[in-house]
Amino acid sequence: RGKADKVEKVNASITRLQGATYSTCPAGRKDWELRAQQVELDQATGEGRAKDVTLRLGRVPVLYAPSLSFPIDDRRKSGFLAPSIGNSSTSGAEIGIPYYWNIAPNRDATVSARVLSKRGLQLGGEYRYLTSNSRGTVSADYLPNDRVYGQDRYLFAYRQQGHYASHWRTDVDFNQASDTQYFQDLGSSLSTASATSLDRRVDLRYDNGPWSALARLQSLQQLGATAEPYARLPQLLVRADLPDPRHPLTYHLYGEAVRFAPKDNAVNGTRLDLYPGLSLNLRGASWFATPTISVRHTQYALDNTAPGAPSDPSRTTPIFSLDSGVYFDRDVHWGGRSLIQTLEPRLYYLYVPYRNQSQLPVFDTTSLDFSFQQLFRPNRFVGADRQGDANQLTLALTSRFLDPRGGRELLRASLGEIVYFRHREVTLPAGSPATGSRSDVVGEVAAALARHATVSATLQWDPTAGAADRSVVRYHYQPDRQHIVNVEYRYRRDLLKQTDISALWPLGRRWNGIARWNYSLQDRRTLEAIGGVEYDSCCWALRLVARRYVTADQGKQNTAIYLQLVLKGLTSVGRGVDDLLEHGILGYGSDLYTQ
16 A cells, blocks of 8 residues: 555556655555655556655655666566575575666666675676576575685586477486585575586477377486486486276387496496386276286396406396285264274285396495385385395285365375295395295384374384384464474384474464474584574564474584564565574465365
8 A cells, every 4th residue: 555645647658656665564554664755657668767765664764865766567577685694604694685687677686796705705696588388597695715615615506497399308407516615604594405406408308198208318416425326418318107998008118228327446337227027917996906918028238347257247037016005994883973984905026036146236326215116116226236135025014084065184194014935036236035924014104183283104013123213293373374383203113203393373463483403312413403582463474493403414503593574565675584484484485284
């Protein structure tokens, strides 16, 4: 809303105001207000120009400008954007001043200067473009002679997405940082500070019904202490799932050809992986049975092999699986409510004969974490360098309680285990065969205790040791955007034992408290602590948040202060508090759990 002492219609497109004000606060309140001696609004150009402009918070003037220009419709306009302000123990006080340049209707750029009191002046820029069949972003940051790190530091990123013809797409994501500590020292958000690698990838995709293909060039820049993985230069993938219109059959095809770029003192070469299969889809109203038979052939052409090792090893493995299940349901009464309870037993048999794979290299293969979903996968490894041998039967049971009025799931409980009929001899290098006759027991529970509260838990139990290998318990409560409570416990035997508590809760009228505490019970150390307050009125908001956290690789502690002022309908000033809280507090800024 706004008002003016005088309004003059100069011509069909230009309106001139004298003694004008603007605010999004309701009538009778002046929490913030823009005042200008003169304003000229040009509907033809979509631009407004103001003279002698003052921004007032209450009765206090906080900003003066002799002249300003601003957009009055959806057309973009060049000009300075709101500054970012913050403070951290590693970089000191910081202020960033961005400038937006509207180059053309399909191109724009943002350039910025970021002053870090301990490190120096960082320059950055982002260029965006849009064409009839593609869009892209080029960004770069450069900090000459970082006074703390002792050398120049930079970050470059290029992202492009394109759509050509009717079935062809491109996707480019290239990132390069000057050093492994860049994001921990200079990252502006929680997600970037915890990054462990940077992707450098060029994709060409083809999708046409059941057929899809991918041509890829990819390498990764590791930001942690782990060794850099092999680059794929190139990788070709083909996939198809072809249903037979005359019979309940589906033909499957998966193929991969990849060249792994040389690494110092390591085997390199080319891998061809062919994986055709056939499924028979049998099902009725309350049951299903899906036998699948496949053959997997993997062939290598290797360089730099050890003396006496073959340069062209291969592996051919037949794979048979039978996935089956039955669905039962009944009407029950619980707590005075009519519900539907289901009982869903499922059996999954997998047979893969043993093939000696000790002479095959390991380019990109690792073991999968055990989980409920892993009970029904045909390979315990991810990657083509190993195909696990198997003669096993999965027994699983799921039960649900459903609201008959809308089908809403109120409770789901699942339990599963694998019975092994023989030892599993295929391993990764330095691994040993698995000899147990039973897998860990895996259980999952998810319950909607009330309309706005959910509880979920997963448990992986080792029956031989009589102890849990892994468990996660989570409670989430969110009746609206201002009331959020999360409590989580995470455990992995001999590795971690953590609690994670976060909350957003009103402290009084318009005041909210913000908190997160991630604590390692095993190390008796706080991994991350966030605390702050938020004042949220009808037309403005103020957030002050402090964060103390342990960096990923060195274990050092860093402290950062975030301050953000939001003038609703105008702008926000300060560091990215929203991004920090959305990553740190499940449900913040979302109505997902109120549906």
